[in-house]
């Protein structure tokens with residue numbers, strides 16, 4: 911009988927951990943999205959991307975190293 915209770919406790923613990931993991935992931939992803947929510951525009955191709963993923967050169971920003979090397983399209 912004691913063994914059944916032990917198995918029950920282990921099952922409950924696993925379910926609780928799984929629920930916590932499933933509930934926690936979207937929330938932390940949303941928090942991360944809020945942190946890098948500020949969007950900037952690539953000076954070469956005009957694509958919008960999070961500021962944290964952009965490459966900056968002076969007061970201009972670029973979406974990739976290639977566009978950073980090519981520089982602004984209209985300049």
Ligand SMILES: [Zn+2]
Pocket residue numbers: 952953954955956957972973974977
């Ligand atoms: Zn670009």
